[in-house]
Amino acid sequence: MPEVIFPGPEGRLEGRYHPNGAPDAPIAIVLHPDPQFGGTMNNRVVYNLHYAFHRMGFTVLRFNFRGVGRSQGEYDQGVGELSDAASALDYLQTLNPNSKHCWVAGFSFGAWIGMQLLMRRPEITGFISVAPPANRYDFSFLAPCPSSGLIINGTADRVAPPKDTANLVAKLREQRGIVITHEQVEGADHFFKDEEEHMKPMIETVQTYVRRRLGEASR
Known part of the structure; x- marks a missing residue:
């Protein structure tokens, strides 16, 4: 998978770009957790989400927010990071102008950024939010x-407690015209540390959901 450097609002951003052969393949960006707590694009959840999307035929980009790895700039409490995500999506769309579907996936802090990106970019057709920290943001x-x-979240998440996630889902479900699907992985903590018991079921749930949505869109 090629390493890529692309322009961001505060200088270059470092990413990993995984193209699919089809010129009209759907595209997805994957957003990493909070840089203040060691979050990078190589986080296990982010890495697994990236490859899950690619296995489903997507062209995928994950990248480091400003100040992480080789990405220039400094942490900006989510404001600048949202601009970074918008630049990443611009870059991905420029490389894939014929794509018919655009998804954003984020983990923890990245889920918060990803859902803000939804509000800016009407071309986003679907989102995956893993363990959104509704208690903190x-x-x-x-x-x-x-x-x-x-x-999707774990029932044993102490970083982003399940009750706060459930409250967020309930509020979103009050809105008309969209469908918010909520799934939980039994016993999983915030990081889905157990590969077989937690990470694998989480990724399988994501793939089942995305495949269903793509199937509905193609009818």
Whole structure:
């Protein structure tokens, strides 16, 4: 998978780009957790989401937010990181102008950024939010949420407690015109540390959901 460097708002951004052979393949970007707590594009959840999308025929880009790895700039409390995500999507769309479907996936802090990106970019047709930290960040900007998507979390998550995730889902489900699917992985912590018991079921749930959505769109 080629390493890529592309322009961001505060200088270059470092990414990993995994193209699919089809010129009209769907595209997806994957957003990593909080850089303040060691989050990078090589986080296990992000890495697994990246390859899950590629196995489903997507062209995929994951990247480091500003100040992480070889990406230039400094941490900006989510404001600049949202601009980074928009630049990454611009870059991906420029390389894939014929793509008919555009998805964003994010883990933890990356889920918060990804759902903000939804509000900016009407071309996003679906989202995956893994363990969104609804206890730490304000998600009230999702009014209305412009796209249907999947929210998935572990029942033993102490970083982003399940009750806060459930409250977020309940608020989003009050809105008309979208469908918010909520799944939980029994016993999983915030990081889905157990590969077989937690990570694998989480990824399988994501793939089942995305494949169903793509199938519905092709009818």
